[in-house]
Amino acid sequence: MFDLKKYRKKSPWILHYNAGSCNGCDIEILACLAPKYDLERFGVINTGNPKQSDIFLVTGPVTYRSRERLVELYTQMPEPKVVIAVGSCSCTGGVFRDMVNVEDGVDRYIPVDVYVAGCATSPELIIDGVVKALEILEQKTKEMEKPLKLFREATLQNSIVNRRHTALKVGEKDEED
Template sequence: MFGSFLKTSQVKSPWLMHFDCGSCNGCDIETLACLTPVYDVERFGVINVGNPRHADVLVVTGTVNQRNAVILKNIYDQMPTPKLVIAIGACGCSGGVFREAPNVLGGIDKVIPVDVYVPGCPAKPEAIMDAVVVGLGKLKGILEASK
């Protein structure tokens, strides 16, 4: 019973950490819009945290470039396991219109493993919330398989 409560808790309490990895702020604004009374993601137990040691889900917006790749990797490494990564927007998924730029490495998945991709320029808040739900479904599958 205690074990099943712990597994339920992991799905019901996703704490998000949002990292702007060089976004134009379009996707950032849409991500923060999820926390407003209109969308109220706290209904699902979501809290926006500023500390990777407390985070379960890393939400990344923007492209990865030569300078911030180390920071992104550092943040990811500081998060406790199990953890999810969500790449938001065209830039986060693939580098978007900046993918050919000389300093740009590409999407988030060039540096850390990504669980869910959210397309869009910018991505809609509904799509971002759906990505969290899909990611938690994936986590639930992993937890069930580890029985």
């Protein structure tokens, strides 16, 4: 059978969202997809549809009005997904930190896997970030394939069976293995 998971790494699709940046990083992402830097040689294509994308490129400090859209786009993307924060202001807030309408970085709202620094960041750094994201994507794909043991052994506290702290997280090793 044609194995989709095996080929996911070969053609990751990118979703790009501008959460209030100055366009500097956005035009650098556009330059990455253009001939000189050519991110498309990794099979990357820019889609406008969150439901088909694997990698989420976010630029800009999250502004008050774009934060709901940011979280909504993130939740609409299917697992596994990787988030890259592009530019200083999406990593920490950058020069916009503590301004009235700014929320100081993407990682306040969604988990970020790769941080790409620089104001404005350069296409070389973005390519490095995406290549790093591909490794993380592969790792996440593998973790999803693992058979998941839902609970550890139940503990007995005050003669009540307690399962509250026994659920395993993704990727966490069972002690007996």
